[in-house]
Amino acid sequence: MTSTERTDVLVVGSGFGGAIAAYHLAAGGARVVVLERGPWLTGNDFDHDFKLGSSYTRAFDFTVGDGMSVLGGNCVGGGSVVYFAAMPRAPRFVFERHGSIGRRMWPSAVSRDTLEPWYDRVEEAIPVTKQEWSDVSYAGGLWAAACDHAGRTANPLPSAIDNSKCANCNWMMAGCRFDAKRSLLFNYLPGALAHGAEVRPLHEVQHISRTDDGDYRVHYNVVDDEDYRIQAGSGTIDAKIIILAAGAGATPVILQRSEATLGTMPNAVGRYFSGNGERLNTAVLNEDKVREVLGLSRGDGLAYEANQIGKGPTVASWDRLDGSLPEYSRFSLEQLYFPPGLGTILAQVPGATGPSWFGVDKKELLKRWRSWLIIFQMTEDDNEGVFGPPPATGNADRISQQMLGVGRLRYNPTANTLRGWAEADAEVKDILERDGLAEVAAWTNDVVGAYTVHPLASCRVGDDPDTSALDDRNELRGHPGIFVTDGSAVPGALTVNPAMTIAALAERAIPGIVHAAQQRGVNVTYGAPSPDGATSGRQGAARLVPTLLHR
Amino acid sequence: MTPRIRDEDQVRTMTLEAFADTIVPGEKRSPDDRAVAGAAPGGGAVAAGALELLEWDATGLSSGLGEFARLLNGHAQVYAAEHELAPDESVPPFVALPFEHRTALVQRLTTPGHPEKEFWVSLALFSNMAFDSAAHLHTADALAAGHPGLIAMGIELPDPDGLWRFPAYSYGRQLARLHPDTTPSGSPA
Numbered sequence: 001m002t003s004t005e006r007t008d009v010l011v012v013g014s015g016f017g018g019a020i021a022a023y024h025l026a027a028g029g030a031r032v033v034v035l036e037r038g039p040w041l042t043g044n045d046f047d048h049d050f051k052l053g054s055s056y057t058r059a060f061d062f063t064v065g066d067g068m069s070v071l072g073g074n075c076v077g078g079g080s081v082v083y084f085a086a087m088p089r090a091p092r093f094v095f096e097r098h099g100s101i102g103r104r105m106w107p108s109a110v111s112r113d114t115l116e117p118w119y120d121r122v123e124e125a126i127p128v129t130k131q132e133w134s135d136v137s138y139a140g141g142l143w144a145a146a147c148d149h150a151g152r153t154a155n156p157l158p159s160a161i162d163n164s165k166c167a168n169c170n171w172m173m174a175g176c177r178f179d180a181k182r183s184l185l186f187n188y189l190p191g192a193l194a195h196g197a198e199v200r201p202l203h204e205v206q207h208i209s210r211t212d213d214g215d216y217r218v219h220y221n222v223v224d225d226e227d228y229r230i231q232a233g234s235g236t237i238d239a240k241i242i243i244l245a246a247g248a249g250a251t252p253v254i255l256q257r258s259e260a261t262l263g264t265m266p267n268a269v270g271r272y273f274s275g276n277g278e279r280l281n282t283a284v285l286n287e288d289k290v291r292e293v294l295g296l297s298r299g300d301g302l303a304y305e306a307n308q309i310g311k312g313p314t315v316a317s318w319d320r321l322d323g324s325l326p327e328y329s330r331f332s333l334e335q336l337y338f339p340p341g342l343g344t345i346l347a348q349v350p351g352a353t354g355p356s357w358f359g360v361d362k363k364e365l366l367k368r369w370r371s372w373l374i375i376f377q378m379t380e381d382d383n384e385g386v387f388g389p390p391p392a393t394g395n396a397d398r399i400s401q402q403m404l405g406v407g408r409l410r411y412n413p414t415a416n417t418l419r420g421w422a423e424a425d426a427e428v429k430d431i432l433e434r435d436g437l438a439e440v441a442a443w444t445n446d447v448v449g450a451y452t453v454h455p456l457a458s459c460r461v462g463d464d465p466d467t468s469a470l471d472d473r474n475e476l477r478g479h480p481g482i483f484v485t486d487g488s489a490v491p492g493a494l495t496v497n498p499a500m501t502i503a504a505l506a507e508r509a510i511p512g513i514v515h516a517a518q519q520r521g522v523n524v525t526y527g528a529p530s531p532d533g534a535t536s537g538r539q540g541a542a543r544l545v546p547t548l549l550h551r
Numbered sequence: 552m553t554p555r556i557r558d559e560d561q562v563r564t565m566t567l568e569a570f571a572d573t574i575v576p577g578e579k580r581s582p583d584d585r586a587v588a589g590a591a592p593g594g595g596a597v598a599a600g601a602l603e604l605l606e607w608d609a610t611g612l613s614s615g616l617g618e619f620a621r622l623l624n625g626h627a628q629v630y631a632a633e634h635e636l637a638p639d640e641s642v643p644p645f646v647a648l649p650f651e652h653r654t655a656l657v658q659r660l661t662t663p664g665h666p667e668k669e670f671w672v673s674l675a676l677f678s679n680m681a682f683d684s685a686a687h688l689h690t691a692d693a694l695a696a697g698h699p700g701l702i703a704m705g706i707e708l709p710d711p712d713g714l715w716r717f718p719a720y721s722y723g724r725q726l727a728r729l730h731p732d733t734t735p736s737g738s739p740a
Contacts, residue, residue, distance in 0.1 A: 048714050049691070050684035052609045064669075089738035123736065130737035133725045144726035154727035158737040168720035177714060229611070296722060308707055309717040318730045321739045332739075340704070341684030345676055355658050358574045358675060360591050366575075366683060369704040399611035399673065406669070446663050447672055496739065 007033040008522040009513075010218050010239035012205045012254065015078020016499060017245030017486030019188040020122075020506040021513065025243075026195035027528035028514055033198045033237060035220055037246070037394070038074035040201035041081070042185060046175030050341050053226065056174040057402040062342065063249055063395065064404070067449040068275055068385055068411030070249040071342065074403075076201050078247065079487075079499065080183040081175050083453075084312025085160040086334070086497040087128040089119050089504075093323030093330065094494050100272075100382045100414075105491040107463050107472030109547070110508075117544055118504035121537035125530045126182050128500065131156035135163050137310025138298060139373055142285070143335035145294040146438075147317045150431040154317045157334070157497075161311055170337045172312050180311075191531030202232075204394055205254055208242060208482070209261035215520075216242045216481065221393060227401040231393070240520040241481050241513065245506075248273065248455035248488035249407065250395040255459065255469075255476070257390045266477040268469040269459050273385025273409060275452030276378055277331065277493040279421050280338065281428045282347040283438035285371040293435045305370040312337050313376065313497075320427065321495055328380045328416040331424045332496050333431075336376035340369075346447055347372075350439035357444050373438065375428050379420035380493045383457055385411040411450060454498045459488035461505070473512035473548060474505070481516060485509050507541070511548040559617070562643045564602060566620040569646045571601035571678035573653045575700070585642045588650035594699025600688065601681040610677055619674060620645075622667065623660075630656045 008030040011018045018034055026032040039058055047054040059075040059082050073079035092112040099105045122128065136144065136156050144154035165180035172181060179186070193199065202223045209217045217238050224230035244251045252270035259265050290296050291303040298306065316334035323330070338344070348356035349365050356362070388408035391397050396405030413421075425442050432438040443451065462468025465477055474489055476482040485506040487498060494501055514526040526545065529535045568586035577595020579587050587597050606613050620643070627644035630636075630652065639647040648656065660671040680686045682700035685693035691713045694701050709715045732740035 048709060049689055050686055051689050052607070052686050089734070089736075091739040128736075130735075134721060134723050136722070136726075137720050138722060141722035141724075141726050145722075148727035152727070153730040155729050155733055156737065167714075167716035169715040169717065171715065227609075298719065298722070300719070305705070306720075308715075309720050315727075318733075318739050321730075339684075340706075341680050341686055344683045345679040355654060358657070358679065359654055360576050363575050363591050363595065363703075366700075367703050367705075369706075401609040401611065404611065404673075447661065447675075500738075 005236070006238045007031045008239065008524070009241045009243060009517060010035065010237055011243045011245060012218070013078060013245035013247060013486060014076045014184070014189065014199060015073055015080060015245060015247060015486060016184065016503040017506045018078065018243065019184040019192065020503060021243045021245065021485050021510060022192040022197045023188040023531060024510045024526070024528050025514065025517070025524060026192045026197035028524040028526055030517055030522050030524040031196070032192065034200065035203040035205050035218070036076050036199060036201050037204040037223065038076065038201060039225060040076040040199070041175055043177070043179060046177045048169065048171050048174065048177065052400070053402065054174065059175055060173070060403050061405065062403050063407040064448050065407045065409030065411060068409050069448040069451050070407070070409065070455045071451070071453045072247045072249050072455060076199055077184040077189060081185065082173050083499060084172050085181050086157045086313050087160050087500040088158055088496045090494040090496055090501045091321045091323070097327060097380065097492055099492045100384070101464065101467045103464065105462060105467070107461055109472045114544065115504050115508065117541040118507040119500060120540050121507045121530070122500060122503040124534050124537040125187050126160045128158050128160050130158050131314065136314045137168060138304060138306035139310050139337065140314030140335045142290065142294070142296060142304055142373055143375070144315045145296055146431050149294060150434055152317050152319045152431060154315050157313055157316055166311055168310050170308055170310050170312070170339065173339055173342070187531045205246065206393055207254060207257040207261060209258070211238050215240050218242065229398045229401060240522055241517045242483070243513065244482065244484045245486035247486055248458045249409065251484055251486055251488045252387050252458040253390045253395040256387065262479060264478065266465065266469040268467055270387035272383040272457050272460055272467065273387065273411065273455065274381050274383045274457040274493045275385065275411065275450055276454035276456055276498060277381040277417065277420055277495070278452045278454060279377045279379065279424065279450065280336070280343070280443040281375045281377065281425065281440055282443065283373040283375065283432045283440045284350065284365065284368050285373055285438045286436055287371060289435060289437045293437055307337070307370050307372040310337055328420045329423055330495055331377055331379040331420060333424065333428060334376040334378065336374045338374050343443065343451065346443040346451065348441040348444050350441040357447060377421065377424040377428070378493070378495050378497070379424050380495060381417040381420065382414040383492050384414050384417065385409055385458065387458065413450065454487065456487045456490045456498060457492050459484050460491045461489050462491055474509035475512065475516070481520065483509060483513050508548065511545045515549045563617050563620040565646050566623055566643045567602060567605060567616060568597045569653060570623060570657070570674060571596035571681070573657050574675050574678040575599070575682040576650070577699070585646050588653065590650045593703055596678045596682045599682040599698060599700040600685065601678045604677055604681045604687040607687055612673060612677060619670065626656060626660065
């Protein structure tokens, strides 16, 4: 149990927040160790298989809470391995949101304009590309056509997919077998490894303490490769700088558990959690109407019946991303694929008179699965999630060998959040039920609560110490040398897919982290190019770097 | 399945089958099938392998299944008394309930606020997973063997190497006007 292992920088988690930090710190000359709770899977490890124990369950965590369940990555590369690679930038009004605190919740130093150079860096590194209509799946095309029919606009989503390799298999959530998804396994992580960073999978960090010489000590358990309920050892590593990027469902839990050894945590640790205002609707299409009303045909006799085909979301409607609308009335509506096993049970029977999510009518709904079109709403919620006291280990009491656990998040949606969902539901209905195109129903919140694949804000940046755990450089208030760079740092719902913003905010945090490391005697510099050597992103952000070095 | 010799295992199996059949109903396996109510045509959760999945320790539920069955039968007895349903002691109390009453009881147990909701939801989740994703089987094998859930949903067969590819995937043309405030890289402004 006792260990004298030391490193300069210890990174907890290897998703966007962890991988980006690990790359820059390692490239700058620091000794970096990354502890990742999940397994290290690549290429052929990514199965097309729903069987428990396949990559589909190994790489994911589904944490059931009280009123909110969270789906998150659990593998080297984190969310980037299992996500759908939609990478839009957040609309300008998002940074001006007040949310539940009656004042701007983003730090004054962060706006769409000041984040733009950091978005550019991410776009260059991953890379993120604009999609053409020829890249859009049948489901995305159907959504676009329905939006157009209803007088709305619709956009192909910018994405981190190499379309030349994509087989449109829709197994993205199990990791990409064809190396088409440009996850962190292809850019920041190999960059970090090339510069000497060490990534240790199946290492679950439990808490942090102080060493006698003023550094930090990270305490971890080793998790069994197959049955995550089993612990296969434990250890500690000392470091001068800690970067927490375990995900918004886990980072605050580690800090809560560390309160006994590190002292009082900022009030906002484990509070203000946002589910990105997410909610799902299922439309069951009338295939004849798809042909007659929208004029769509696949050319093989079918109009649609293509729920299974594609690459996650490809088209979104952004008409309601209008900054002149009142807060909680702005949302995007995005076509999405959601595979069986992870949420089909939550789809409700449109117009149900009996049970809506199980039973005879639900079985009939399942039999029309090929004609499903799932619409993903990203609205403005009220940051109403709060984490209760942490469980014995990790962030959940694990039930199954992988994936399923019960966490401590409580989420009781406010009237604002409910209003946003109701408006988004009505909009989806208005678009898709026109002229008998489809029948629509929202997913139930009564089974596992609301459901998010984009947990945010549980340890957020801000200017106000009472409502933000981090200062505007992502450093944990009252605990210098601990930084948080994952989705928990994002102050609130973004109304679009958040990966691009999480990554940009992490890029923005790096100069300050490097500076803090230098102050602690670490021989490290800031200024690495993109992992592939490109430099235009670095150039673009250079003028902002000096502003991020002082407190 | 005649209930003449009803040991604990049989009670447990029949009760859990009846629960799974309430989640995704199916046709009776034989005329004297009591656990499966026969409320819907085609195979349901039971034919899809709900018991095999639940009994697999990977789910984390297997060690508690006896307790689930005992609790469910206790609730069924209370429910039957409330509704003055004629007792049928030849089968476990939940199995004795007519399908619409099984449904009503499961609704009650899974309603927000019920103290045992979490348990019944997890049992329902895995019952449904047996049908919609055959989580106890390799997906390609399950499809090849005619798995009732995957087939009913119309899931396509994979290529011979067990991987799915869809060379035809797009209508291939612009189907809506772009939002006027779209940046050159394709993001909202």
